[in-house]
Amino acid sequence: MLKSVRSYKNAQAILFRYLREHEMRPSKVRDMVLTALCQLPQPFTAEQLIKACEAEHISVGTVYNALNLFLDAHVLHAYKRQQGQLATEYELIAGTPNKIQIICQKCGRVQNVSSNLITTHIREHKYSNFNMQHFTLYVYGECRVCRKKTINRLGR
Numbered sequence: 347m348l349k350s351v352r353s354y355k356n357a358q359a360i361l362f363r364y365l366r367e368h369e370m371r372p373s374k375v376r377d378m379v380l381t382a383l384c385q386l387p388q389p390f391t392a393e394q395l396i397k398a399c400e401a402e403h404i405s406v407g408t409v410y411n412a413l414n415l416f417l418d419a420h421v422l423h424a425y426k427r428q429q430g431q432l433a434t435e436y437e438l439i440a441g442t443p444n445k446i447q448i449i450c451q452k453c454g455r456v457q458n459v460s461s462n463l464i465t466t467h468i469r470e471h472k473y474s475n476f477n478m479q480h481f482t483l484y485v486y487g488e489c490r491v492c493r494k495k496t497i498n499r500l501g502r
């Protein structure tokens with residue numbers, strides 16, 4: 347719960363800055379969508395968010411509009427995951443600790459991995475005119491289970 351409050355505050359600060367820069371007004375409904383998504387396990391799908399917003403009587407269209415705005419404002423990022431069919435998942439950028447994730451393109455399985463070498467390298471890299479705050483690195487490939495299936499299929 348404490349974690350989601352912190353994510354919410356970070357996300358809200360980023361959103362407000364974006365709204366100010368684009369001369370847009372804050373909206374109460376959008377704020378409710380932001381609150382709801384900060385309480386979801388990350389990453390989440392649009393369907394999960396729609397379900398969470400149903401209780402607040404927020405329409406599907408409003409949820410999608412908010413999602414698109416949050417993507418533009420870099421509150422969220424989206425990535426495609428293959429899970430039976432290609433699904434889009436969303437994740438809060440704000441307040442996420444540095445992480446490295448390996449993603450199987452066949453079954454969609456996501457695992458967190460740690461590497462001091464990579465983390466140190468990215469953190470200590472000199473970015474020109476840019477102050478790095480945190481990062482998420484996605485490494486795509488094939489997991490062991492799927493790899494085994496492929497080998498068995500080929501072996502027959």
Ligand SMILES: [Zn+2]
Pocket residue numbers: 450451452453454455488489490491492493
């Ligand atoms: Zn797999």
